[in-house]
Amino acid sequence: MPRLASAALAGTAIEFYDFFVYGTAAALVLGPLYFPSFSPLAGTLAAFGTFAVGFLARPLGSALFGHVGDRYGRRPVLLASLLLTGVATVAVGFVPTYASIGLAAPVLLLVLRFLQGLGLGGEWGGAVLVTVEHAPPERRGLWASFPQIGPSVGFLLANGLVLALSALLTEAQFASWGWRVPFWAAGLLVLAGLWLRRSITETPQFRELAETGSRAEAPLAEVLRGHWRLLLLTGGALASAYSVFYGVSTWSLAYGTEHLGVDRTTMLACILLAVAVMTVWTPVAAVLGDRWGRRPLCLAGCAACALWMVPYAALLGTASPPAVAAGAVLALLSIGTVLSVIGAYLPELYAPRIRCTGAAVGYNLGGVLGGALTPIVATALADGSGPPWGVAAYLAGIAVVSLACFALLPETRPTAGPGGGAGTKAGAAEATAPA
Structure with a gap:
């Protein structure tokens, strides 16, 4: 399990590094x-528009790679998704600017x-299933939290490198070529990730499914036909985690530097501190999920998000680095409570x-609902200075919606028996999932 979990963590860290460095x-x-022909505000909105395209593609990737995972195995998904995301990310670093090739530049982006x-749409499902389906039931939450730590590690790698370059280079050097280095x-x-995952x-x-001839012929059709309500509930449940994370990590970076006058390096350092704290909290909360259940932690995390967004906006509006850092830490601890158990929770809701x-499409549907639009909507709501109250109301509202969705989902923590089948709450949840 440590070897499998480490390989899953490394892969998700690398793929989310690729995704976050773009944000x-x-x-x-x-x-x-x-x-360049846009105003500063419109240019930021357009850049966040290209950022949102990645989220729109993620459910498609989860459907594509989910079909591969359910028909041909979890392992091929891990290798193919990592390669696709990596090649696309490296290519971004070579795209000429608008001044060089005109309209072709943003189109290539x-x-x-x-x-x-x-690629990222397929990564999450493959990584969590490798850990979930190998792990003993009583420790499934803990081992499934390792792929969930990966995104935080990827964020720290991406933004840590940007922070170092920002500190070492002049503004002109960073804008000319420094931003391409990550x-x-x-x-x-x-290359390192492919080497780690080779064995x-x-x-x-899945081996049991293949041996007994029980693999789904058309898994996406089966999910949509028999479990569409479950799919919508999981997407809505995860919307808040995405919206708060990208509100804090991506939108607030632009808002703090452009409207509040906070130094770019300082703002990056505040966000990195918050993500580092969330990284440490993730396995701790996962252990609590194994003991007390997935659903209670998700409900608590969403409630904390809803209550904290107004204080977070007030702290961000002060433009004081300690206040900004404190606000970001508590915001990410709230959604980290949800994300810590979701790696075990979503797979347990679906039959093998x-x-x-099912798990991957639901997870990435939450990204569309919460992550794709948040930087764009937040930028439009907060185009002035001071505390962004409109953004706080928007994020709190999404947290309330997610809270309601989690309230309608069943508990899945295993109580007996191996895997996610008979003798476990997970098996009961799947068997009674509403069509």
């Missing part, structure tokens, strides 16, 4: 470089961002034959 670049430099999202570095990370074995549950598709 940071969109917040800092892509607007002026690729949309859109295409590559779409490919990034397609994209080029993705190539080395992908991963197929999961016992459709698990790769």
